[in-house]
Amino acid sequence: MHILIIEIALTGHHSIYLEKITELYLEQEGVVTVVVSFKEKEHPVLTRLSEQFCERFNVILLNETDCLQAMQSKIGDVGREINAWRVFQKTCKTINANKKVALVLLPYADYCLNAIGLLGSPFGDIAWSGICMRPTFHFKACGVIAPTPAILHVKRLLFMRLLHIKTLKNLFTIDELLAGYIHDVQPTLADKLTYLPDPAEPALTFVTAELRQRYNIPKNAKVILIYGAIDERKGIFNLLDTLEACPELEDWHTLVVGRQSKSVREKFTTTRWHKLMQTNRIHVMDEFVSDIVEHHVLAMCDVVWVAYIGHYVMSGVIVRAGMYCKPVIACDEGLIGWYAQRKKVGVAICPNKSMKIEDALKLFGNAEMCKKIGANSYKIFSDNSWLKFNKTLINDCINNY
Numbered sequence: 001m002h003i004l005i006i007e008i009a010l011t012g013h014h015s016i017y018l019e020k021i022t023e024l025y026l027e028q029e030g031v032v033t034v035v036v037s038f039k040e041k042e043h044p045v046l047t048r049l050s051e052q053f054c055e056r057f058n059v060i061l062l063n064e065t066d067c068l069q070a071m072q073s074k075i076g077d078v079g080r081e082i083n084a085w086r087v088f089q090k091t092c093k094t095i096n097a098n099k100k101v102a103l104v105l106l107p108y109a110d111y112c113l114n115a116i117g118l119l120g121s122p123f124g125d126i127a128w129s130g131i132c133m134r135p136t137f138h139f140k141a142c143g144v145i146a147p148t149p150a151i152l153h154v155k156r157l158l159f160m161r162l163l164h165i166k167t168l169k170n171l172f173t174i175d176e177l178l179a180g181y182i183h184d185v186q187p188t189l190a191d192k193l194t195y196l197p198d199p200a201e202p203a204l205t206f207v208t209a210e211l212r213q214r215y216n217i218p219k220n221a222k223v224i225l226i227y228g229a230i231d232e233r234k235g236i237f238n239l240l241d242t243l244e245a246c247p248e249l250e251d252w253h254t255l256v257v258g259r260q261s262k263s264v265r266e267k268f269t270t271t272r273w274h275k276l277m278q279t280n281r282i283h284v285m286d287e288f289v290s291d292i293v294e295h296h297v298l299a300m301c302d303v304v305w306v307a308y309i310g311h312y313v314m315s316g317v318i319v320r321a322g323m324y325c326k327p328v329i330a331c332d333e334g335l336i337g338w339y340a341q342r343k344k345v346g347v348a349i350c351p352n353k354s355m356k357i358e359d360a361l362k363l364f365g366n367a368e369m370c371k372k373i374g375a376n377s378y379k380i381f382s383d384n385s386w387l388k389f390n391k392t393l394i395n396d397c398i399n400n401y
Contacts, residue, residue, distance in 0.1 A: 089122035106130035117158030322381030
């Protein structure tokens with residue numbers, strides 16, 4: 001079976017989802033064509049898959065014009081989604097003409113989710129499926145703190161229209177609240193939307209002292225991890241400013257792991273956090289790290305920072321933290337805030353308020369508190385495995401094809 005997977009940007013959720021989903025279908029002896037941005041041609045995920053699966057794995061690079069069209073528009077989000085819909089339509093037609101496509105899969109359907117609801121499937125009569133991560137029209141009804149989206153009722157209507165599309169095999173969501181909401185308000189459409197828990201690898205066993213020695217972190221330090229695509233919306237500079245200003249937090253070290261944006265990289269070259277740098281309390285890995293390094297940094301930290309700014313949807317980082325029994329310092333808004341407050345996986349703060357950050361760090365300076373909340377985080381997320389994720393995709397996208 002020839003499956004077409006379209007994914008433009010390989011950052012954050014995108015790269016790991018592309019890798020795992022592609023690998024899953026290739027292991028089912030299928031043939032996979034992946035469409036990505038021309039900028040990603042040397043991405044390590046694509047290189048590894050090409051080496052492992054050879055002729056059964058094909059990569060098509062979108063040219064710069066198509067990438068720009070799919071990712072931006074002069075008339076905002078509506079125009080961008082329609083542009084992405086058109087690029088996806090053109091891409092699918094071209095690939096299908098050369099080799100018949102049995103199924104199109106969008107690991108990140110949100111590129112044109114509303115446009116699909118408005119215009120129908122861009123893939124003609126080809127069956128398709130996708131994973132959505134960004135709908136927020138249900139948040140207010142579900143008690144999630146977030147801005148009310150513009151034209152909320154229109155977005156809700158478009159989502160319902162999308163679920164009615166006959167060629168849609170199944171739409172998956174990593175938001176358990178969305179799946180529950182649809183089940184409650186539109187039960188006849190509930191079988192078209194499947195909750196797919198955001199997955200993470202199970203924890204590995206390490207000796208923390210040995211890891212810290214390897215990474216030049218003091219054995220008795222308190223370590224807070226910031227992990228993933230490192231840009232300013234992560235709230236990292238609010239955390240560093242607090243650590244710099246508060247003498248009572250001198251035992252805390254910051255571990256910043258992940259590829260940095262240009263603006264973040266430039267700020268790290270300044271002397272803004274002179275005290276932290278002088279005492280070697282900022283530890284940086286500005287790179288796309290391997291799986292084993294991900295396990296290392298999660299194992300040797302005490303707390304994970306997810307107090308992001310303007311981020312209202314799910315984060316795979318809180319799931320990874322849960323696998324390692326680590327509590328989180330979370331933003332008080334969106335799904336991250338909902339998990340912190342309702343599921344008790346950490347402490348929710350306003351990341352723009354230094355006093356709140358200071359209070360949270362002082363709370364987690366207590367090892368017993370870290371252990372207690374971390375244990376609850378593990379209880380909440382320990383079932384979010386890639387094995388469960390893969391079984392759901394196989395059952396709903398392959399076995400039922």
